[in-house]
Each structure stands twice: as structure tokens, then as C-alpha cells.
Amino acid sequence: MSEKIIEIKHVHKWFGRTHALDDVSLEVAPGEVLVIIGPSGSGKSTLLRSINHLEAINAGEIIVDGIPLTHKSTDINAVRAEVGMVFQQFNLFPHLSALENIALAQRIVRKRDAAAAERKARELLERVGIPEKAHAYPGQLSGGQQQRVAIARALAMDPKIMLFDEPTSALDPEMIKEVLDVMLDLAKTGMTMLCVTHEMGFARAAAQRMVFMDFGKIVEETTPELLFTAPRHERTKLFLSKILEH
Amino acid sequence: MPTLVRSAPSLDPEAGGSLPALRRWWRRFDRWWLLFLAAVLVVALLVLFVPDPYRRILLFLLDGVVVTLRVTIVSFLFILIVGMFGGLARVSSARLVSGLASLYVEIVRGIPVLVWLLWIWFALPQLLERLGQATLTALPAVGQWLLDLKLGEYTAAIVGFTFAYGAYMTEIFRAGIQSIPKGQMEAARSLGMSYLQAMRYIVLPQAVRVILPPVGNEFVTLLKDSSLVSILAVSDLTRRGREFVARTFLSFDTFTMVALIYLILTLFFTRISTAVERRMAVEKR
Numbered sequence: 001m002s003e004k005i006i007e008i009k010h011v012h013k014w015f016g017r018t019h020a021l022d023d024v025s026l027e028v029a030p031g032e033v034l035v036i037i038g039p040s041g042s043g044k045s046t047l048l049r050s051i052n053h054l055e056a057i058n059a060g061e062i063i064v065d066g067i068p069l070t071h072k073s074t075d076i077n078a079v080r081a082e083v084g085m086v087f088q089q090f091n092l093f094p095h096l097s098a099l100e101n102i103a104l105a106q107r108i109v110r111k112r113d114a115a116a117a118e119r120k121a122r123e124l125l126e127r128v129g130i131p132e133k134a135h136a137y138p139g140q141l142s143g144g145q146q147q148r149v150a151i152a153r154a155l156a157m158d159p160k161i162m163l164f165d166e167p168t169s170a171l172d173p174e175m176i177k178e179v180l181d182v183m184l185d186l187a188k189t190g191m192t193m194l195c196v197t198h199e200m201g202f203a204r205a206a207a208q209r210m211v212f213m214d215f216g217k218i219v220e221e222t223t224p225e226l227l228f229t230a231p232r233h234e235r236t237k238l239f240l241s242k243i244l245e246h
Numbered sequence: 247m248p249t250l251v252r253s254a255p256s257l258d259p260e261a262g263g264s265l266p267a268l269r270r271w272w273r274r275f276d277r278w279w280l281l282f283l284a285a286v287l288v289v290a291l292l293v294l295f296v297p298d299p300y301r302r303i304l305l306f307l308l309d310g311v312v313v314t315l316r317v318t319i320v321s322f323l324f325i326l327i328v329g330m331f332g333g334l335a336r337v338s339s340a341r342l343v344s345g346l347a348s349l350y351v352e353i354v355r356g357i358p359v360l361v362w363l364l365w366i367w368f369a370l371p372q373l374l375e376r377l378g379q380a381t382l383t384a385l386p387a388v389g390q391w392l393l394d395l396k397l398g399e400y401t402a403a404i405v406g407f408t409f410a411y412g413a414y415m416t417e418i419f420r421a422g423i424q425s426i427p428k429g430q431m432e433a434a435r436s437l438g439m440s441y442l443q444a445m446r447y448i449v450l451p452q453a454v455r456v457i458l459p460p461v462g463n464e465f466v467t468l469l470k471d472s473s474l475v476s477i478l479a480v481s482d483l484t485r486r487g488r489e490f491v492a493r494t495f496l497s498f499d500t501f502t503m504v505a506l507i508y509l510i511l512t513l514f515f516t517r518i519s520t521a522v523e524r525r526m527a528v529e530k531r
Contacts (some may be wrong), residue, residue: 052436081438091433095451104447105437150433157437 005030005161005192006051011060013046013216020046021057022216030160031190035203035224038213039239044196047213048163051194052083065160081109084154088166090146092138092153098125099134102153110157117156124152128182144175151182162186164195198243204228212236278520282513289506299496303503310486311507317400317482318472321407322465328412333419334445347416354413360474363406367478371397403475411468418460422453455526462519466512473508483507 006028013021020043028034036044049055050062053069053076062069067079093101102121106112112120125131128148138146147167154162164183168176180202187193187206197203203210203224210227212220212235220227220236228244231237292300335347354362374392382389397405426449434444476485487504491497 054432054436077435077438077440080436083436085433085436087429087433089427089429091427091429093430093433093448093452095455105434105439108443108447109438153437 003029005065006194007061007063008047008051009061009063011047011050011057011062013043013050013055013057019216021050024060024213024216024218026211026218026221028161028192028194030192032209033187033191033193033207034195034209034211035207036194036196036211036213037198037200037203037239038219041215042213043216044213045165046216048085048165048194048196051161051163052080052085054085077109081105081157082159083161083163084157084159085163086147086150086154086165086167088169090138090143090150090170092146092150094138097135097137098130098141098149101138101149102156105153106156120156121152124155125149127155127185128152129178142175143171144178147171147175147179148182151179151186155186161192161194164193164197166196166198168197168199200228200244212239214239278513278517282510282517285506285510285513289503289510292503299494299499300503303490303496303500306490307483307486307500307503307507310481310483311511313480314469314472314482314484314511317403317407317475317480318465318469321404321411321472322468324404324408325411325415325464325468326461328408329415329419330450332412332416333423336416336420337423351413351416354410355417357410359407359410359471360477362410363403363474363478366397366406366409367399367402370402399475399478399480403478403480406478407468407472411464415461415464418457418464419453422457423449425456426452458519458523458526462516462523465519466515469512469515470508 004027006026008024008026011021011024012019022043024043024047026047036047038044046055050057050069051064057070064079065082067074069076069079092098093104096104099118099121102124103114103117106117106120107114110117122131122134125134128151130145130148133141133145133149138149141149151167167183168179171179176199180199183193183195183202184206193206195202195207207224210222210224211218212227212231212233214235219233220231222232227236228240231240289304293304332347332350335343336351338344338347374395378389378392378395380389381392423445430448430452431444434448435441439447472482473484475482476488479485481489483504487500491500494500
């Protein structure tokens with residue numbers, strides 16, 4: 001019996017000769033906020049992307065909301081509709097307005113009618129704080145605004161899980177807060193969130209659990225407090241010492 | 247002392263000169279415009295002031311112009327369709343599909359368009375004849391259908407161009423699709439869209455904007471290559487020219503007119519293509 005909404009069991013992934021995910025196992029409960037940190041190349045993005053099958057794993061199993069990802073009978077598109085993803089590079093659709101970005105997948109995947117999709121889109125734009133930008137195109141928005149639209153776009157599908165892949169890494173410092181605020185808000189509503197990020201403030205404030213990865217392996221897994229104050233592994237200590245000096 | 251030389255009209259807008267407005271209006275006429283006007287002017291002057299033979303020539307050629315345009319435009323529509331599906335096939339992850347598409351592109355591009363046209367007009371009917379005869383005993387319905395299949399010269403021309411140019415258009419679409427950042431497809435798929443939905447709503451619309459310049463270019467190239475159908479007994483502009491020369495021996499006058507008309511047509515369509523590109527760029531911002 002699994003109460004877990006994500007189960008990752010002994011997963012391996014190779015990119016050519018590089019062992020990107022090395023026997024990774026992880027479980028996530030519904031409503032949990034998990035932050036994954038680690039040096040570049042540690043496999044954290046790969047792990048995240050394998051949860052919605054943007055990366056196919058070579059061994060092991062990933063079960064999302066009770067559905068095994070690698071089974072032939074699995075409708076991966078249906079699973080992806082339940083797992084929202086926010087990218088470092090925003091990846092908004094430049095030929096569509098903010099409103100259309102948020103409404104499109106609702107119409108063609110969730111099969112909502114245009115009016116309902118638009119209503120929800122406007123609600124979400126309100127929620128992320130930029131209702132006035134409904135008809136603006138991504139090219140006319142700042143980075144922070146674009147990322148908030150991207151979050152709204154993912155939320156419009158009413159997903160059960162939200163994945164954040166370094167959502168603020170491509171933003172100018174003054175815009176990081178507006179995006180983190182939206183993410184904090186979301187965490188408070190009980191959304192299951194997995195975030196790969198370097199924003200330790202956010203991790204402290206929102207995460208129930210933190211995971212440190214290095215060389216494709218999960219090195220340490222504990223609460224933010226414990227990770228920052230009493231990391232058990234040398235590698236964790238080393239990494240934290242490099243990024244926590246402020 | 248009175249000024250004997252009038253000073254030049256003031257270019258200073260504040261001095262109330264009207265020249266800036268004139269200059270701005272004049273600048274709208276770029277090199278293209280000048281060439282286009284020159285060509286049209288030459289034709290007009292020739293037809294008006296030397297009606298014999300130029301007016302005669304023009305009237306005789308006009309039917310050919312209609313044929314040239316029809317063949318070009320109809321072929322181009324089919325070429326776009328082949329190009330789009332070909333491009334999608336080329337980027338497909340199904341190796342059989344992308345392999346076949348690559349094969350098509352390599353073979354077709356390796357043979358001159360003229361030779362393809364000749365093949366479809368002369369060789370294909372014989373092939374169909376032989377296949378028809380061969381299957382007549384075993385599968386009479388199929389065999390008979392093959393034997394009855396006849397390609398008119400227009401159809402042959404359009405099929406030929408579609409087949410030959412489709413390969414080049416496939417490559418254009420492929421390049422356009424691949425130029426769209428992977429993140430776009432990833433974002434679309436992560437929202438639950440299928441591969442085809444993502445292509446249709448996200449990737450292709452963007453790719454189309456990217457490939458407008460080469461597509462416009464292909465149209466103009468096709469317009470010029472359409473002159474090849476004169477080999478196929480299609481009375482296009484070139485063939486009409488040759489027919490007229492055969493009767494009157496006015497090679498210089500006739501072929502000069504033919505050349506000027508082609509020039510006017512290509513300049514016209516190049517301009518339209520540029521205008522469409524500009525509008526798309528503005529919309530997308």
C-alpha cells in the first residue's frame with residue numbers, strides 16, 4: 001500500500017558513458033515540498049525530468065500517482081497532464097499571449113471549452129500577480145513575469161505535482177523574490193512540489209525535506225534545518241560551505 | 247547686392263522646407279521598386295510606341311503568362327504540403343519514417359528538375375503500361391486501372407514539380423522545425439500535449455515564421471523553373487515565346503519581352519514575400 005505520490009526505485013540513467021542517475025531511490029508523499037540541491041552535473045535535473053518522462057530511465061522504476069511510467073500501456077500524456085513543470089528558461093510559447101499560453105493546453109488536453117479555459121487563465125494570472133498582462137506576449141514581459149506566467153500555465157492543468165527545475169536561476173536578482181513568493185504561496189496550499197534550486201531561503205521556508213545529490217547519487221536526505229546545521233557527509237559539508245557563505 | 251543664385255531649397259525642417267517630406271516619400275522607393283518600375287516602363291513604352299511587333303508579342307504571350315502562373319501556384323500549394331509532411335517525417339523519431347524521407351530527399355535532389363519532368367512525362371507512362379500489362383492476367387482490375395491511367399501535360403507538370411521541389415521544401419521545413427528550441431517541445435509535452443499536438447500548435451507555427459524567407463525564395467525559383475514545362479508541350483510563357491519566334495523569326499523582340507515579363511513577375515513576388523516576412527516579424531515582436 002503506498003501513500004506515496006511519487007516512488008522512485010533504484011533508478012539508473014546513462015547519457016552515453018556518463019552515469020547520470022546511479023541507483024536513486026526516493027519517495028514523495030502528497031503535499032510534501034522537497035528541495036533538491038547539488039553541484040552541477042549531479043543528476044538533480046535529470047532526476048526531476050525523469051519524473052515526467054522527459055528523460056527516459058534505463059533501469060529501475062518510477063511510479064507517479066500509482067502509475068508506472070515505463071509500462072507500455074501507460075498513457076504518458078495523461079500522466080504529464082497531472083505533473084506540471086516549470087523550466088529554468090521559462091519556455092513560454094512566444095507566438096501566443098500570456099492568456100493563450102495558459103489557456104491552450106487546457107483546451108486541447110483537458111478539453112475545457114474556451115470560456116472556461118480563459119476564466120481559469122485569468123484567475124491564475126491574478127493569483128501570480130499580473131492580471132494586467134493577459135494580452136501581453138512573452139517578448140514584452142520581464143523574466144520574473146514570464147516565469148510567473150509559466151507557473152500559471154502549469155497550474156492551469158490542475159496538476160497533482162509541480163516540478164520546478166531551477167526556476168529562478170535565469171532571473172535577474174531583483175525578480176527572484178516575486179517568483180519565490182508565488183512558489184511559497186503554492187506550497188502553503190498543499191501542492192506536492194519538487195524543486196531543484198539554489199535558493200536556500202526558499203528551502204528553509206517551504207521545504208519539509210531536502211535532498212543533496214552528487215555524482216548521480218542521493219548523498220543525504222533530511223530536513224532543511226538538519227541539513228544546514230548538521231550535515232552528516234563530507235561532500236554535503238563541502239557543497240554547503242561553497243554556497244552558504246552569505 | 248542682389249543674390250543671383252537662388253539658394254537650394256532648405257533641408258532644415260524648422261526652416262519650413264518641404265524637401266524632408268519629399269525625401270521621406272522618395273526613400274520608400276528602394277532599389278527593388280526602381281527596377282520594377284523600369285521593367286514595367288520599358289514594356290509599356292515598347293507596347294505603346296512600337297506596337298508592331300511589341301503589342302502583337304505581348305498579346306500572344308499573355309495566355310502563356312496565365313499558364314505559367316497557374317502551374318507555379320498550383321504546384322507550390324502541393325509542394326508546401328509535401329514539404330510539411332516531409333519535414334515532419336525527417337525529424338520523426340521513427341527510424342523507418344525518417345529514413346524513407348531522407349532517401350526521398352537525397353534521390354530527388356540528386357537529379358535535375360528537368361530530368362524529373364521528362365521522366366514523369368515520357369518514362370512514367372511506359373512504366374505504367376508495362377506494369378499494367380504484367381498485372382492484367384493476375385489482377386485484372388488493377389492492371390486495367392494502370393493501363394487507363396493517363397497523365398495530361400498539366401498534371402504531369404504539376405506532379406513533376408511537386409515531386410522534385412517537395413524534396414527541397416522538405417529540407418526547408420526540417421531546418422525550420424529543428425531551429426525551434428527543444429524547450430518549446432518539452433514545455434508542450436510537459437503540459438500533456440501529444441507529439442502531434444505540440445507540433446501543430448507550438449512548433450510548426452513558429453517554424454513557419456522562421457522559414458518564410460526561404461519559402462518565398464523557392465516560389466520565385468519555381469516561377470523561373472516553370473519555364474521547363476515548355477518541354478512538355480505546356481503552353482507557358484516560354485513556350486509561347488518560342489512558338490511566336492518559330493512563326494515570325496523575331497527572336498530579339500520576342501525573347502526580350504519574355505525576359506522582361508519574367509523579371510516583372512519575379513520582382514513582384516519577391517516583394518510580396520518580403521512584405522509578408524515583415525508583417526510576420528512585426529506581429530511576433
